[in-house]
Amino acid sequence: MSKRKVMIVDDDDVFLEELQGVLSMSGYEVVPFSDGGTALKWAKKEHPDLIMLDIKMDGMDGFQLTKNLKRFQATVRIPVIAMTGHFTQDEHVALMRKCGMETCLKKPFNALDLLTRIEVILSLNGKSKTKGAGWQESK
Numbered sequence: 001m002s003k004r005k006v007m008i009v010d011d012d013d014v015f016l017e018e019l020q021g022v023l024s025m026s027g028y029e030v031v032p033f034s035d036g037g038t039a040l041k042w043a044k045k046e047h048p049d050l051i052m053l054d055i056k057m058d059g060m061d062g063f064q065l066t067k068n069l070k071r072f073q074a075t076v077r078i079p080v081i082a083m084t085g086h087f088t089q090d091e092h093v094a095l096m097r098k099c100g101m102e103t104c105l106k107k108p109f110n111a112l113d114l115l116t117r118i119e120v121i122l123s124l125n126g127k128s129k130t131k132g133a134g135w136q137e138s139k
Contacts, residue, residue: 002029003029004050005029006028007052008051010034035059037059044074047074049122050125051078055082055104062084066100077125080100080101081101081105084107
């Protein structure tokens with residue numbers, strides 16, 4: 001069985017490297033990007049199983065990237081997990097739903113919680129376009 005492919009997009013190189021390590025050690029094929037434009041081009045060609053992205057990035061932010069991903073037939077069904085250290089649930093849950101994000105994790109988050117959330121989303125994704133937004137605060 002082939003590894004599930006997870007694309008992560010974050011403009012914080014240290015965080016990107018740490019997250020890549022956690023996911024790789026957990027058996028995922030991880031493809032990291034530090035900017036939304038390059039990530040969008042790659043996703044349209046390679047169709048990852050899951051996309052994790054930072055909401056607040058220079059250039060194309062996470063909301064813009066998700067909106068663009070949901071415009072294309074090749075990427076519309078890929079689940080998106082947003083990550084943020086800046087926003088709260090009340091500020092952005094409506095925007096998350098409108099863009100098509102499955103859930104949002106508040107940084108810093110627990111690696112085991114992240115892995116559980118990924119497995120749930122991948123198991124639920126099936127044929128459905130989106131399962132609705134959720135929010136997880138770190139404990």
